[in-house]
Amino acid sequence: MKRLFNGGWSFWCGEPDLDVSEAGKHLTEFQKVDLPHDWLIADAKNLYRDGCGFYRKFFSMQPKENKRYSLIFEGVYMDTTIWVNEQQAGEWKYGYSTFEIDLTPFVKAGENEILVSVNFRSPNSRWYSGAGIYRDVWFKETPETYIRENGVYIHTEACGEKVGKEPDFLLYADTEIVGDAWDEVRHTLYAKREVPPEIELPFELLLGDEMELVEEASPEETYAGSERADFCVSETIIFHNTNKNTNIYRVKSPRCWDVEHPHLYILKTGLWKDGEIIQEEYSQIGFRSIAFDPEQGFLLNGRKVKLNGVCEHHDLGALGAAFHRAA
Template structure:
């Protein structure tokens, strides 16, 4: 059931002592007392009257976006102050729910979250990007009021961009029988022939063994199957069910056909649990010779990297807006999103399934700690039935990638991923010396399935070919590319200060005419960046290069280079923070949708005070030839070079 409404919210520093200590005995120990006895966490006690004065909010909610921009806050994370906050919600359960399992799910809490119910500690999770589920059955009141409290500590960062704070993704409550489908317990494996193998993991939270029948049907197809499993008390068991859909319609970029699987559990003939899961029929393969193949057909991956940060909502992007963002990218011809650099919102994956957008799904922090391994495992189980997901990325630009320690860590993660999902390949985004990382991986006895390359090693396109020559049987993809800056509609200097390290770097600026500001022409670059046209030419000219992911699809808060304060938004996006196309996005529209005619001229037409001065006119087009006229007079007529642009100085 929906659990997004009627939350009470307050920042941690605004909570009065009487509220924090409500209901606690008067003892001399001045330390925080919630850890001394069970049930002593005051904010989650249903009888605490102080909560009623807190502000009511709806989820998803980002509390940091409500702050004021300040020069004192780090510019790399958006110049918004960090903070801590509490969310509290009252709920009721029927007396008849006693004996059932009461489960609460959160798709994302940023970050280091703690959850309490009726005064009792329930759980804690450090990363702000993982989805969590807690069983609160034993501490609930049945037929009486209940209260849940969630603490979010957004004072630490996991990336160097804006990450928000709070319960910024959806939440829900599930009331289940003691015997039920385990959390993320359905694994659906398909073949394009229509064959389906379902592995259904059943949780038995009762104190007696259970003989469970598992019924599966693909809705609207007539495909049915059945399996059985005996599950010991307080254990889990897995049943395998095989089904067949006749002449299935395949999931593709152009026609993303989805099916729905319904699973029903029966105990002694009685239905005790039912759930549904969407899936699709499709095959994927990465080839060292032919790049990426979807359903046996070569597809060049035309991707963008995307953070979850948008306009006035910050990271609290509702499902409808996630879908809108996907559609804006698809309209450009983009066919893939890299979830940079974290586990994504499930709503994003739903939108990509629906609209035919591929996903390279990235984990947050690689390592061998129990919690980090659990983060990866939970995410694989959550998302492995989405047809849009084609790659599991184990990390981004980690310094350990070119060390022996890193090779051992990634080998462990690689094996973990394949144990949970052998149908999809692994990769990671390697920056710097690709060859050194590849050599270390091989020295430790393994390869990532697809080698991921960020930018151009040594800023040299020929390194793609050198890598292919050295490793002719190793598929590879450009996991991050471009690295330029652009501002929609800006053709003159703003006067905003440029950070010293960029001002003094000659390769940052195309020429002196564009020094110290980020123009719409895309004339400013990070030290590792290149012209957008060069980036796509690198990719499209090499059939063995599976594709590329441009940095980035949308602007986001933080990483404001080359500017510092008062700039608070990045300049990397093909679309701005509100989703409007920048001028360079028109290049993608031309060549990523080459079969749909498109021509775009820049800059704008209004230049008061500049009559008679030469204006730099640029044309993006996928037409064979361009004729430029000014007031009826032909200025130029030229063939359009493939995957490039035309320019003129027009007086």
Template structure:
């Protein structure tokens, strides 16, 4: 028998999530009426930011955002979007124009859109991602700014938008600064531009802003969650309800809103549980007055028990691979559904049930495709290497990106781990910084595991000891180790012993070696496929002796661009640690890992 509890039930983490990020991008924008603004945009390259500052380096009131046109032949206007170069959106600028390949700085983007404004509707401009600083202008007026290159954001433009043609201008700046997340030094390409889709959303003034639907962690056979309504009618407030429908589970419930516009629920039911073997997704519909939202959501549980990771109550070994957001279809940043399908199909073909999406939140297309295809996901924010851990402003930037990542993806069954950081040096400031992030993540979402990738193991008489104090904070310990490439010889790796001072599951989150696809030679010769294959053979032998290991995500599925890798005729600004070349061609190590995973899957 199904029932509905409309009592004081409250998920502490869920309420915290609602309150903390109510102003972040609307949940599931693809389910809204929208004008899609993808396509060719006018652009102006502006390395000196002349379109923003006057000659006294003061913010100008006559910048490029005005999109001015000479009123008569004597008018002085020193720019013209209409006659300027075009760039594709979504897309990075680095791979669309050869002269922009290494460019870091400001480019202005412009396009017009036409709309018939309705007084009973709200309008928002939504960006899937802009790297790194975005300043948005509509009809010559500043709307707002956003910092962070991999998470979505939206601004309410209900007051600024007008019926007819509207001029949208975005100042995009990808120059690197020490106080950013990530900071100045990374091992991936700093692709600049409007790198994911842009749309104008239209929805009722009273609308569903956010929601969270999940399996209960404490009661078997119970779905629980909440819905947040913005601008709900306070007239006859007691009668205001949200309707939740999950047709396949015969759920159709009307849930009253409280004074904060929140509807909370517990519903007894027995869904087919989502798993890599059976990635079942249910159609979930939410209705409030004139607003309707549709989603596809899977239900599963994830927890740790000692050194085991339990998926739906059963121990699981994570056969994984790390992935960068490098397109398999074209040069540059991946963003499309087809990009995601190809990358994840390669992972499935390799024998994976798990992917580490490094080192930043990947596109929503990627995580939704993982939901559909049945791949467990590690999702990460770019607290990478040596950020300024003592700087409160930097912490705020990291926390904001964490909130935006969790807000967007909290309903995705595939995501089982939120990662706080990668390869950060041990220090009290770093421990406090990442510890606070972990605490925040648990407040925002108590249903998933917390992890981080560590590379600060100690070496004691030939034994590698996992002793990073950050291990005490996370639920699952990630270990990055490049035995045979950055340290030791490949042949020495197989006999390397590991110990852990924590009774927790461990994932070998990175290992590997570079190889130029097609370059062959002796296994002792760097850069050859044979050398990489020897590293894999010996590291997999080492991994088999790690009794506490519950998964691995070697580095990496496919070669990816990196300015740290200039070696001519070998790297050419590519990190060559991929099992696939930049063209998608398999190297010898692909087959070694594939065979290993086939054996693991059969165990």
């Protein structure tokens, strides 16, 4: 289970390199903010001012046995430290990557406090960077054995050509699993048109469309009476308490992704234990072949396509670096 954690924050900014104890002296100066948030853009005359910003939030919960809790920060610029109930839970030094903080040892029944310090110093880049929690924050609950965040890796490979038809594809699905209390990984492939009513997807994947079941396959059987996807290979490699499970499927003549017809599919990855699914993750994928030829250049699905470049920064101009879909 993963839910947005953007509401209910307050913010105060002081001089750079402040100790966390300084935030406690300025509690009356914290102002309510909504995330994502970029504090630099508020003062257009001083866009690169050094500072240390503090974000504070209270929330209530009842921790469950055999569950793990974490916060996922999609982007914080730039030097970040997180405290949970006055205990340091983790830190992250890079401003342009997602990171996850394990809350499990620190949370308690009832009210909990999260304090995030963000230290910003210029110069640090050749462009306007913004400062603060400029992307979404998520609260995640998983079983003790779980699929690692962003731990499903997918790639596709065309195999053979068919006259007048889309080629078959091999679909490689690698899943990183932390812990060993699991039995198998199963996959379900959906076309993005019709979705069974019991399936709930993150809106970022669904984008207002529905999906159609293409095939579900496991090492033992193939479901739904279809022969569209065949199970090929399954193996698991264990390394430092992380299991890498690999499944390879042959998908028969899927509709190819193209710049003019961007057909997409959804792959559900399910982690199973004792006949029950304990975690599921959804990934959006397209089937396509790419190649570079010295005579023809770039080929997409065997067709020559020109690549067009664009200089697009992640910020929203005068609105700053905080992400807002409407902008």
